Amino acid sequence: MNAYRMKPLAFPWPPLIYGAAIAAAFLLQAYFPLAVTDTNIWIARAAGGLLILSAIVLDVWAMRTLLDCHTTILPNRCSTHLVTSGPYRFTRNPIYLGYTLTTAGIGLAMLNPWCIVTAMIAAAITSIIAIKREELHLLSRFGVDFERYCNGTARWI
Template identity: 90%
Template sequence: MNAYRMKPLAFPWPPLIYGAAIAAAFLLQAYFPLSVAETNVWIARAAGGILVMTAIVLDVWAMRTLLDCHTTILPNRCSTHLVTSGPYRFTRNPIYLGYTLATAGIGLAMLNPWCIVTAMIAAGMTNAIAIKREEMHLLSRFGIDFERYCNGTTRWI
């Protein structure tokens, strides 16, 4: 049994990456403020609220789908089933997509443009640190079924 079969990550990094991204955005705004035009502030706040709500719905739907399929939600645990239903029909990483949308939505709602920048950085870091290892884990566990799933479903959107 190879190391990828054991577990994909030693530690669940993605929630910490996105938490750090939000914290960094607020620190950057405090020390290097980016001005936001005062016109149509309510549109930005409404769009941010919609993004955050979309992210919550997506995350809850993805987690519920994983639980219904009797596999783990935690990225540092071994997957027992290949899940291709629910939001996983549209994206291979709906939870991480939800984190990214929530981070950008918080930025819009709080009028902090740095959140959008840090959301993109967090998505890149999550891709490099977590998603690549998770995909190797799933490939070693589910082989051709996972390859077929990857060919028909995009990684992010």
């Protein structure tokens, strides 16, 4: 049996990665502040709120789709079904995309530009640590069906 078939990750890292990204952004803003102009602050806060709301809707939709397809939500559990419906029609990683949008939205809402930077860094780290292993796991479990899905659906957006 292939080692990736058992489970993709030993530990569910992505929530911790994004939590660390948010914490790092606030530390960076405290020690290396990036200036934010006073004009149109309400636009930035409204845009941040909309990003956060969109991310929550995307995450709930993705989790509901996984539950409806009788497979796991947790990234350190073995997938039982290849899910290609719901938000998975548009992106292979809607939950991680939601985390990224939330991090960026917090930055806009709290007027912390470092959150935008750390959101991109967190997305890159998540791609390396989690997504690559998850994709190997899914490839070993679902083979050509997963390859076909990858060819028709973007990793992020």
